[in-house]
Amino acid sequence: MNNDKKESFGKKFIKSVQLxxxxxxxxVFVFVxxxx
Amino acid sequence: MGNIADFIKSIPEAxxxxxxxxTLTVLTLFLLFxxxxxxxxxxxxxxxxxxxxLFILVTGIIFILLGKDKGYGWIYFFIPLFFIIAVxxxxxxxxxxxxxxxxxxxxxxxxxxxxxxxxxxxxxCIDEIIKALQNMSKNDVGAIIILASSxxxxxxxxxxxxxxxxxxxxxxxxxxxxxxxxxxxxxxxxGTRIQSAGCFLPLSQELNIPKDLxxxxxxxIGITETINVTSLIVSEExxxxxxxxxGKIKRYADSEMLRQTLKEFYWQDLIGQNK
Numbered sequence: 001m002n003n004d005k006k007e008s009f010g011k012k013f014i015k016s017v018q019l020x021x022x023x024x025x026x027x028v029f030v031f032v033x034x035x036x
Numbered sequence: 037m038g039n040i041a042d043f044i045k046s047i048p049e050a051x052x053x054x055x056x057x058x059t060l061t062v063l064t065l066f067l068l069f070x071x072x073x074x075x076x077x078x079x080x081x082x083x084x085x086x087x088x089x090l091f092i093l094v095t096g097i098i099f100i101l102l103g104k105d106k107g108y109g110w111i112y113f114f115i116p117l118f119f120i121i122a123v124x125x126x127x128x129x130x131x132x133x134x135x136x137x138x139x140x141x142x143x144x145x146x147x148x149x150x151x152x153x154x155x156x157x158x159x160x161c162i163d164e165i166i167k168a169l170q171n172m173s174k175n176d177v178g179a180i181i182i183l184a185s186s187x188x189x190x191x192x193x194x195x196x197x198x199x200x201x202x203x204x205x206x207x208x209x210x211x212x213x214x215x216x217x218x219x220x221x222x223x224x225x226x227g228t229r230i231q232s233a234g235c236f237l238p239l240s241q242e243l244n245i246p247k248d249l250x251x252x253x254x255x256x257i258g259i260t261e262t263i264n265v266t267s268l269i270v271s272e273e274x275x276x277x278x279x280x281x282x283g284k285i286k287r288y289a290d291s292e293m294l295r296q297t298l299k300e301f302y303w304q305d306l307i308g309q310n311k
Contacts, residue, residue, distance in 0.1 A: 019073050022085075026092055027065035030116055031058070033096040034109045 069116070072123050079130055084123075092116055132262050157228045158302035161203045165225070166294050168208035169270060169277055178272030179212040180222045180256050182237070183301045184265045188224065192259075196221050196235030203230055212270075222255065222267075238262065242283070249285070256280045266297060 050056055076084045092115065099112045124131060165181070172179050182188075197218060201207060203225065211233045212219045221234030239251065240258035249271075256267035261283040268289075269278045277289040279297050286293070 015077075016074075019077060020070060022089065023070035023073055024062075024066050026069045026089065026116070027062050029096055030065055030092065030112065031062050033099055033112045036100055036103070036109045 065116075068120055072120050075123060075127050075130060079127060088119055088123075091119060129262055161225075161228050162295060162298040162302065164203050164205045165208070165268070165298060166291055168205035169268060169294060170291065171205065171209055172212055172270045173275040173277050176272060176275045177209070177212050177214060177270065178219075178252055179208070179268075179270040180237075180252050181208070181268040182222050182224050182235075182256075182259060182265050183268065183298070184224055184226055184231075184263075188226075188263065188265070192235050192237060193224065193232055196224070196232040198232045199230050200232075201230045203228060222259075240283070245285070253278065253280075253285065257283060257285050260284075266301060268294070268297070 073085055073088070076082070076088065095115045096112065099109070099115075103109065103112075169179070169181075171177075207230065208223065210216070211223060211230075218234035222237050223233040224231040224235055237255040238258045239254045240261055242257065242261075245254060245257065250273075252272070253269055256269040256278070257280045259265060260267055260280045264282075267280040269280065269285075270276075271278070276287055277294065278285050278287045279289045279293065280286075281297075289297075
């Protein structure tokens with residue numbers, strides 16, 4: 001049970017980091033295009 | 037004093053530096069995108085995340101190719117903005133729920149359960165609510181009870197009749213007794229008090245709700261979609277007790293499930309203090 005919980009927390013964390021990276025990439029991309 | 041005045045004067049100057057302007061713009065864009073993407077992810081709209089990303093990349097590349105050296109780059113900002121506004125309109129209900137959740141009160145801020153007497157009060161309330169629900173379930177009396185903290189919209193509270201009474205199974209059963217004026221609306225329980233009864237709730241527009249669940253169940257689910265409350269519903273046709281939380285409904289609730297839900301509502305740490 002505990003391992004399951006840890007794994008699901010880890011997965012959740014990785015997924016939220018993925019989302020952050022995507023958001024950061026899009027933010028930088030939009031900024032670059034705006035100032036091109 | 038002179039230092040503070042200098043500091044205040046230096047604020048507008050700081051914004052002239054490109055590093056700060058760039059950081060703030062990128063940070064704002066990042067927060068906007070992150071919130072939009074997290075709404076899409078939480079609502080299982082993963083396809084839209086892909087469309088959103090591709091849309092921004094493709095339009096960005098087209099903009100670079102067409103608008104070279106013309107200085108119209110700032111217009112590009114409206115493209116992601118258009119998409120973000122579309123997401124806000126599409127997921128207005130979910131965003132509303134986020135806002136209500138953020139403003140939800142913390143356990144130690146609940147004033148209506150006093151710490152000294154909280155143990156007894158909460159236990160008595162739990163027993164009385166369960167007793168009322170089970171009696172109504174046995175007699176096929178329809179009922180809907182909302183367990184709310186103090187953040188229910190005023191419009192909902194005003195739609196019913198203010199009661200402000202102690203929780204008792206007799207009172208709950210009397211209110212939901214068929215053909216009485218208040219039996220058709222929802223009862224709002226706020227802490228250890230019955231706040232009001234006969235309240236009108238927003239109906240859920242969800243299409244996946246089984247067809248055998250009537251308006252009472254739809255209302256019970258509807259309120260939990262936008263506000264962080266729990267609904268306890270007794271079916272008039274079958275006497276089945278259901279619990280709705282966060283837009284999801286659990287049917288066939290037994291006394292253990294009800295006790296667990298009510299304990300969560302009255303905060304376990306308060307109840308377990310004297311154990």
